[in-house]
Amino acid sequence: MATCTGCSLLCEDIEAALENGALSHVKNLCRKGHGHFQAAFTERTVPMIDGQQVDLDRAIAKAAEILRNARSPLLYGWSNSTLEAQAAGIKLAEKLGATIDDTSSFCQGILMERILSGKIPTCTLDDVRNYADTSIFWGSDPSSSHPRHLSRFSYYPRGEKRQKSYEEERTCIAVDVRKSATAKLCSNYYFRVAPGGDGEFLEAILAVLDGKIPRVGDKKKMIEFGSILKKTEWGAIFPGLGMIYSLQDKMELFERLLAKLNEITTFKVIPMVGHYNMRGFNELMREKTGFINRVSFKGGARAHGPEHSVVAAARTCDAALVIGSDPLSALPFGTARALARLPLIAIDPRRSMTTDAAKVVIPSALSGLEAGGTAARMDGVRIKFEPIIDTQLLSDEQIITRIMEAI
Numbered sequence: 164m165a166t167c168t169g170c171s172l173l174c175e176d177i178e179a180a181l182e183n184g185a186l187s188h189v190k191n192l193c194r195k196g197h198g199h200f201q202a203a204f205t206e207r208t209v210p211m212i213d214g215q216q217v218d219l220d221r222a223i224a225k226a227a228e229i230l231r232n233a234r235s236p237l238l239y240g241w242s243n244s245t246l247e248a249q250a251a252g253i254k255l256a257e258k259l260g261a262t263i264d265d266t267s268s269f270c271q272g273i274l275m276e277r278i279l280s281g282k283i284p285t286c287t288l289d290d291v292r293n294y295a296d297t298s299i300f301w302g303s304d305p306s307s308s309h310p311r312h313l314s315r316f317s318y319y320p321r322g323e324k325r326q327k328s329y330e331e332e333r334t335c336i337a338v339d340v341r342k343s344a345t346a347k348l349c350s351n352y353y354f355r356v357a358p359g360g361d362g363e364f365l366e367a368i369l370a371v372l373d374g375k376i377p378r379v380g381d382k383k384k385m386i387e388f389g390s391i392l393k394k395t396e397w398g399a400i401f402p403g404l405g406m407i408y409s410l411q412d413k414m415e416l417f418e419r420l421l422a423k424l425n426e427i428t429t430f431k432v433i434p435m436v437g438h439y440n441m442r443g444f445n446e447l448m449r450e451k452t453g454f455i456n457r458v459s460f461k462g463g464a465r466a467h468g469p470e471h472s473v474v475a476a477a478r479t480c481d482a483a484l485v486i487g488s489d490p491l492s493a494l495p496f497g498t499a500r501a502l503a504r505l506p507l508i509a510i511d512p513r514r515s516m517t518t519d520a521a522k523v524v525i526p527s528a529l530s531g532l533e534a535g536g537t538a539a540r541m542d543g544v545r546i547k548f549e550p551i552i553d554t555q556l557l558s559d560e561q562i563i564t565r566i567m568e569a570i
């Protein structure tokens with residue numbers, strides 16, 4: 164059995180057979196996971212310095228030299244690496260006095276911090292399968308981003324307390340700015356929010372739960388929504404980036420909603436984390452530093468704040484190591500341009516805009532297929548996996564350890 168690292172569901176029931184170096188038969192892999200595994204056979208990276216292919220030892224030695232000579236290095240990425248690699252990365256950051264940050268810095272971090280500190284109640288996906296009669300996809304679209312979410316956990320499966328079919332025992336609600344693929348599945352319970360209007364929507368629900376008439380939105384629909392929430396026995400909310408980006412500094416409203424709902428019934432929250440081990444990085448960082456991301460170890464100290472986010476640090480650091488991430492295509496243009504001007508070290512199994520612009524490229528094994536390790540699923544459950552393909556490629560953890568030894 165293989166584990167798919169195509170998203171943070173980390174499906175562990177993947178059967179995959181290989182023939183002549185390609186996937187010949189797969190079972191239980193969704194279309195996204197299939198693309199993720201299939202891509203392991205195309206566009207692979209090779210060790211490079213300044214665009215010239217070199218042997219691996221030279222690429223590692225050059226990466227170590229760049230980091231050793233940097234005054235303010237940035238170590239970024241990490242959400243597509245195993246816990247073992249992340250732990251090695253945090254040690255490397257401490258040793259270098261570097262800034263370390265991950266993709267949660269500009270996506271789910273603002274919510275994950277509240278989950279990990281206990282401000283917002285959470286649960287496991289297995290609890291959702293066993294007990295949930297209402298699931299709310301808020302600014303998230305699992306049918307596209309986590310294709311097996313509904314079938315394994317939130318809508319279609321039978322669970323310990325939910326033995327009847329999904330139409331009878333489970334209600335799915337989509338709150339979104341558009342009728343997404345998931346919203347079409349929950350078509351009776353699609354609630355449209357205006358772009359950037361999640362704060363107003365939350366205030367309207369809070370009003371309804373307090374027995375007041377909401378001042379904004381479709382009053383009839385909001386009252387219907389409030390009534391479903393009140394009748395719920397055990398509910399789960401799955402916030403996606405749509406909600407996070409819209410709420411930003413109004414996240415306190417979401418905390419208030421959860422507090423209110425839990426006075427009436429039971430409601431839990433699981434952030435719809437995209438990358439397969441973003442939550443693992445946040446948990447490890449919190450354990451080791453007290454913060455989930457954006458930490459600088461400069462001068463042996465431990466500083467945290469927006470000035471140590473990748474967006475700010477890209478402009479102030481003098482070298483960067485990027486692992487399992489493609490910030491040059493994913494981050495705002497100004498940040499991407501600032502990173503591209505630096506001596507950049509990219510560790511990745513596959514080519515990307517970032518590896519193409521990097522001074523040093525170090526190829527790595529693809530986790531789940533070619534490298535084993537441990538990762539935290541979106542609900543925090545730790546999943547251990549073994550590789551199913553033999554490879555000469557080093558894992559992320561081995562590469563970081565080799566760089567650290569060379570420094």
Ligand code: SF4
Binds near residue numbers: 174191194195312
């Ligand atoms: S749902 Fe996610 S982890 Fe599961 S098979 Fe699809 S991509 Fe892979």
